[in-house]
Amino acid sequence: MMRTELAVISTANIIENENYQSILQLPVKNTLELFQSFGILLFRGFKVNHTEMKDFAQQFSSRFVLDKDRPIIDSSNKFVTLVDPGMHYVSPHSENANSPFRPDLVWFCCAVPASQGGETLFWDGVQVWQNLSEELRQLFISRKIRFLQKFPVTDWKRFLGTGATIADVKRTLNNIEGLNYQINSDQSVSIEYCCSAVVKTKYGNHNAFANSLIAEYKNPRGTVTFEDGSPIPVIVINQINEVINRLTGVIPWQTGDLVMIDNSRFLHGRRSFADTRRRIFALLSYLK
Template identity: 45%
Template sequence: MNLVPQRLDGSGGVLISRCNGESLLDLPTESVKSLMRSAGVVMFRGFDAGPEMMKQFADQYSYKFNRDRLRPTVEGSGGHVQMVTEGMGYVDPHCEQANSPFRPDALWFTCTKPAAEGGETLYWDGIRLWAALSDELKDVFRQKKLRFFQRYSKEKWQLFLGYDATVADIKKELDGVEGVSYFLNADEALYLEYVSSAVVQTRYGHVEAFANSLMSEWKNTLGDLMTFDDGSLITEDIVQEVKTALDSCTEAVDWQPGDLVFIDNSRFLHGRNGFTDTTRKIYSSLSFLNF
């Protein structure tokens, strides 16, 4: 079976449409992997995808999954399919869990009911973003790293490692990890400081990309403004320049029922337009890729 990809957007994302009644699971995996590597965003349309099919499809390309600590899980999915239900407002650009050492390789989304108006999933190519920043700001981000603070109850950090994970498991996971400092409280809550660069090497091609969670965390970290690792504030001027770059390369998924989308989390940021339709149903999985 030959795939016939169509251009999806200005970032190089591609669309694969169902042609002859084939299932997602019938698609040639090596061809799909090649598109995922090169495009970074791949939409599959017309395949009647849903949460169960998304998990089966993602299984073919993944060796393990983790979870978002704020989203409810779907029964029967082993906890690895979650509903995207956190509020209905605009969601700032971010890479999934890039504010922690638990960052997955890929995001998978599927839609069974789009919002009547709004609610599009937005995404931004970190390679294009990096190119759009001034040389002066690039120098700042090369010299200074982002610093994130997180608190996870035991039930929340077990979402990353598994429901039966122990304190010994979380220590084994974090000890020696670059940029990580942590403290475990008597109630087994985890207090974590995570330092990472705003510009990363993409998984495929090893190209510099501005792929991080600066914009979603800037005013959220412990209620205070974020700082760089040297303690200096990330100023409004810096954020405004990043916003201008983001505005220059925003892409959107205008959902149809049954759509499934793959996003390379090492390269692309994502977010969401606001909506008011309470019947909107989008599901997600987070995985580590096997290729």
């Protein structure tokens, strides 16, 4: 059975299992059509585990990518990880949007929900963009943003593979639009990446405010500015947050839930929690 449920402000399509069939029996074409329309799907009642998440995602994905910060579940499923460590609130962001390596799809699977809190939050970047003031829209159309990051050897080897070399780093990073990099004496890599905060969605070619601006602005380890290095005013961030706070969607997790997110359209985050048993798996991939 399929039904559409209003989740706070944003509409999330819930695909609910009433026949206790495997999620792998769902028709791929119909599922993809729903995904193209809604941009976020919640599969409930299929009792999905992390292995089935990978098998299901494989039907839609050309390849998987490993996040550098998340712990791997097991060696046989190296692309399946736990979500961001810690129990803190996670600010709105699109996955890896502070780099040129943004995946198309973000997958989450719930093994154990927190007893209280810990809900995954989501924001439709198309709605966010439409609700920003004309002044802010013109600002972000006319000015790009810049992210500064530094990757130790362990981080870029996790992304490129344990056998990767500096030559592999250079081959990967050379000739990418908006990207400048520096190889440091300790073989860490410093990256400067400039991009628009406004993204064209994968489906429909709509403008979406789908980026990592808010998350990186609050991140003491990261640096985000306008492209020329000038700071982004606090009043601009506050105005964006005011819109985002009105458009927050909530996923109240149940065991076995699976969520599929269009990373070109949606931002996601999470509420804080205190339950150490909470266990959510994550997977990142590119569409076929």
